[in-house]
Amino acid sequence: MSILLNNRTRLLIQGLGNEGQNQIRRSLDYGTRVVAGVHPGFRGGDSFSHGNHSFPVFATVAEAVEQTQANCTIIYVPAPGAADAILENIAAEVPLIVCITEGVPVHDMIRVRTALADSKSRLIGPNCPGIIQPASNCRVGIHPPDVFMAGNVGVVSRSGTLVYEAVDQLTRAGIGQSTCVGVGGDPIIGEQQQAILRRFNSDPDTDAVVLIGEIGGLAEQAAAAYIKRSMNKPVVAFIAGATAPPGRRMGHAGAIIEGEAGTAEAKITALEEAGAVISRSPAEIGSTMRRVLEEAGKYQPPGASAE
Amino acid sequence: MNIHEYQAKQLFKSHGVPVPGGGAATTEREARELIKEHGPDVVIKAQVHAGGRGKGRIVKRDRTTRIYNDLTADPERYEGQITGRRRGGVRLAGGTEEALKEFRPMMEQDARLVSIQTGADGVPISAVLIEQQTSIAKEYYFSIQVDGANGQPLIVASAEGGQSIEEVNRTNPRAVLRVPVDPVEGFPAFRGRSLASRLGLPSSAVRPAGEMFANLYRVFIDMDASLVEVNPFVLTSDGTVVAIDGKVGLDDNASFRHGGYEEWRDRSQENPTEIEAEEANIGSYIKLDGDIGCVVNGAGLAMATMDTLKLHGGEPANFLDIGTVNRKDRVIEALRIIVNDPDVKTIFINIFGGLARVDIVAEGVVDAVKELNIQQPLVVRLNGSNVEEGRRVLHDSGIAVQTADELGDAAELAVNAAASGKRRTRSKG
Incomplete structure (x- = not known):
């Protein structure tokens, strides 16, 4: 068992432009099972090859799903068409949709969330690094694969590069990861941190969770409420943007302090009260988690190699 | 993206939202005409994007720092007012001469509005909105x-x-009502009337208020807005409703559907370095007060880098999410902006490659040091995709650079370099 992905994941890639092609090659090299591409008018014809790997390319998601039983889609479609691509996957009843695209208009996401509400699909993103699960070699995203290592800690973050930063620290501290989920930096996204925490909470492969939030919105407060109510595994949290000025959008459309609830301090207070262990410095996420795992008797150093 | 109040009111008017009679003026001739048409009693409002306008002060450029310091230290005594000597950004006037007396200082060549939100430089005033006064119940x-x-x-x-x-x-x-909107249904007038009634508006005002709310919702949808705010709208003494203020925020991500929002944008209200950064297309840049220039990929890591610098006692000169670097020109362009910022005493580059490849970043850094003749101490931390190659490129280049593999160590190097002002010390990593 594990969350969102597993060794039965059959990946469909939508949007085979240059970036989509580069990324899917790296996922294939990582060992991810890619079964289909969708790209109307794909210049490479009706299939895509990389090394010994090859998969058919279709014009529509519905055809691709029917022919290949894909059960997860990664979307690299540019912003003007990204919401439409998500809607296409919802209509085709793809169970898990991951949208990498940055810059999707917020009104488009209102439409997407309405369509998701009564659907059989779950969405991660947009404006996210995707999901990676080292133990099943499943990379549905844009991660640098080398820093990841299989293990028992889950990671959930709004920011992509902070997933890499946190994971690098974990791996250096001898702590592997079960699944790493970047939920995205936009004001409206699919699953939020709280939903991912719930998944980790019932995942036997996960013993503790790193939660990385940032300024803006109320998602961390919702996560804190869930931790307080139901979480039975330790959570180490870092909130980015403690030094950000109010009223300015810090890169992510969602990362803007509007009112007191959006500040890092308000989020840190909520998480601390809920029992999460706060890492004030982003450089101490790994060492904090190691301490927490050791205290819980859950630290499992990889192999027998000495420090 | 923010727009001016007078622009928000143009949108309101074209969508059937009642606003006071009036318009924007930049010259005295335009002001006279507006006062003639909508006066004699008028409201005069400086058009700036900064908040705190009403309690801010209209001053000449050479006095902004002093007034800003006074205003932030003792708001009671230095806050701008709507009448009297302490000229704020919103003024009341009766008659043409009095109105022009309020208009002129706002549109003078070197006039600035300073408020607690503008910083010590204040902001230039783009235009003056002149409107008839509304009798408020x-x-x-x-x-x-x-x-x-x-x-x-x-x-x-x-x-x-x-x-x-x-x-x-x-x-x-309990005085704040929250009404979630079903996006499929939208916000038809009957929902608006129901809200008007809950707000306790008199029966005669329920229909016009309901229509006003529905029309404001149309502005929100038509413009791809992230915010439409009217604070206040008023019940007039003759029993109808008018939006006497207006604020509209537009979703930058939707600008491709609206011609880049060009007709609504006012670059005079933006920081010049930020405009330069935008034109150079180097990602998302925000000017800050410190002296350590930052080049980082990813919004989260860029914020975390600022946080780490501060924890080590340093002050970032900017936020910069350079995004995905797959061409070295992008690094050079970013460093050009950073190097030209006179506040920057040290440069801190922190790249964790995912989509981005750090060997390309390293090549860009090496080229930039030579091409831009960078004099400030340079601290570089690289990790992620192609990191070994990236570190080798830096090492082999022979440029003066301090490196560290981990974020905390690198931030410490940058803070120390900024503190000591020392240039070109030896590599640590």
């Missing part, structure tokens, strides 16, 4: 925003308008 609050958690538009309204809604929410939360 009661003030109300109304806004439409995006509720991220529920993925829906959210309408917030209150019968306690004219003040900060956060303040009302703190002191009297």
